[in-house]
Amino acid sequence: MLFRQLFDRETATYTYLLADEQNGEAVMIDPVSHQLERDLKLLNELNLTLRYSLETHVHADHVTSSGALSAWTGAAIGVSEAAGVKCAHLPLTEGGVIPFGRYRLRVLATPGHTHTCASYLLDDQMVFTGDALLIRGTGRSDFQSGDAVQLYRSITGKLFTLADHVRVYPGHDYHGFTMSTIGEEKAHNPRLAGKSEGAFVAIMNGLNLPAPKHIHEALPGNMQCGLNVGLPLPDMDHLEVDVAWLQAHRAKVRVVDVRDRGEFEGDLGHVDGARLMPAADLTHLAAPLAKHAPLVVVCRSGRRSLAAAKLLRKQGFTRVWSLAGGMLAWRSAPRERVTV
Numbered sequence: 001m002l003f004r005q006l007f008d009r010e011t012a013t014y015t016y017l018l019a020d021e022q023n024g025e026a027v028m029i030d031p032v033s034h035q036l037e038r039d040l041k042l043l044n045e046l047n048l049t050l051r052y053s054l055e056t057h058v059h060a061d062h063v064t065s066s067g068a069l070s071a072w073t074g075a076a077i078g079v080s081e082a083a084g085v086k087c088a089h090l091p092l093t094e095g096g097v098i099p100f101g102r103y104r105l106r107v108l109a110t111p112g113h114t115h116t117c118a119s120y121l122l123d124d125q126m127v128f129t130g131d132a133l134l135i136r137g138t139g140r141s142d143f144q145s146g147d148a149v150q151l152y153r154s155i156t157g158k159l160f161t162l163a164d165h166v167r168v169y170p171g172h173d174y175h176g177f178t179m180s181t182i183g184e185e186k187a188h189n190p191r192l193a194g195k196s197e198g199a200f201v202a203i204m205n206g207l208n209l210p211a212p213k214h215i216h217e218a219l220p221g222n223m224q225c226g227l228n229v230g231l232p233l234p235d236m237d238h239l240e241v242d243v244a245w246l247q248a249h250r251a252k253v254r255v256v257d258v259r260d261r262g263e264f265e266g267d268l269g270h271v272d273g274a275r276l277m278p279a280a281d282l283t284h285l286a287a288p289l290a291k292h293a294p295l296v297v298v299c300r301s302g303r304r305s306l307a308a309a310k311l312l313r314k315q316g317f318t319r320v321w322s323l324a325g326g327m328l329a330w331r332s333a334p335r336e337r338v339t340v
C-alpha cells in the first residue's frame with residue numbers, strides 16, 4: 001500500500017494519503033485547506049485517483065479542503081452522519097466500510113473530543129484516530145460537543161480493544177511524534193495508563209486550555225466542506241466567468257468540456273485536467289458529479305457551454321458557470337502559471 005503522512009506546520013495537523021498502488025485508488029484523511037495545492041500536486045505526481053476525502057470530525061482549529069478536493073478529483077466526502085454536514089456525500093456510521101483498491105477502511109465511532117468523532121481502521125494494522133487518541137495525550141473535550149466520560153469510554157472501550165501491534169496515527173502532534181501503537185499508548189499515555197474514568201475526567205477538567213485560535217472561521221467553514229474559504233465564487237446571477245477568473249481558481253474548480261472528442265483533442269486543445277462530457281451526453285455524464293462543488297463549463301466559443309450551464313443549473317447544480325469566450329479566449333489570453 002502507498003502511504004504518506006503529510007504535515008501542516010501552522011496547525012500541527014496530519015493529513016494521511018493511502019492508496020492501492022496497483023489501481024491508483026486513493027483516500028485522504030483530514031486534508032487542510034491551505035495545503036490544497038500541495039495535495040493536488042502530490043495526487044497528480046503519483047497518478048492517483050482520489051476516491052474519498054474523509055474527516056475524523058468537524059475541526060475547530062483548521063478548515064478542511066474536502067470540498068475543493070472533491071470538486072477537483074470527484075472524490076466523495078465522508079463525515080460522520082451525526083455531524084450533519086450537508087455537503088458530505090457519505091454519512092458515516094459505526095462499522096461503515098470505505099473501499100479503495102484492494103484495501104478497506106472501517107469506521108469506528110470514537111466520540112468524546114466531539115460527539116461525532118470517527119476513527120478509521122485499516123486491516124487491524126493501522127488506526128487513524130483523529131483527535132480522540134493522540135500520542136501520549138488525547139484531544140480536549142471542553143468545547144463543541146466534547147464529553148470527557150465519552151472520550152474515556154471511546155478510547156478504553158474501543159481503541160484499546162484493538163491489538164497492541166496496531167499502529168496509531170493521530171490527527172495532530174505538537175511534540176514531534178509521528179506514530180505510536182495501541183500497546184504503547186496503553187502503557188505510556190499519561191492520561192490513560194492506569195487511570196480510572198474519574199481520574200481521566202479530573203485531568204481533562206483541569207486542563208484550562210485557551211480556545212482554538214481559528215474556531216470562529218473553522219467551524220462554519222467545515223460545515224460547508226471548506227467551500228466558502230479561499231474561493232470567492234462569482235454571484236449566481238452571473239452565468240459566466242472570464243478567463244482570468246478561471247486561471248486564478250483553476251486548482252479549486254472542476255472543468256467540464258462539452259465539445260466533441262475531435263475538438264477536445266484538436267488544435268485548440270483543452271484546459272488541463274478538464275473532463276470531456278460532450279453536450280449530447282451531458283445530462284447523463286454529469287449526473288454523478290457533486291451538485292454543490294464549483295464547476296466551469298467550456299466549449300469552443302462559449303455558446304454551447306452557456307446553454308450547458310443553464311441546463312446543469314436546471315438539473316440542480318448550484319455552482320456552475322460557463323467560460324466566456326470558450327477555448328478561443330482561453331488560448332488567446334496571456335498564460336499564467338498553472339499550478340496543478
Ligand SMILES: [Fe+2]
Binds near residue numbers: 058059060
Ligand atoms: Fe479537533
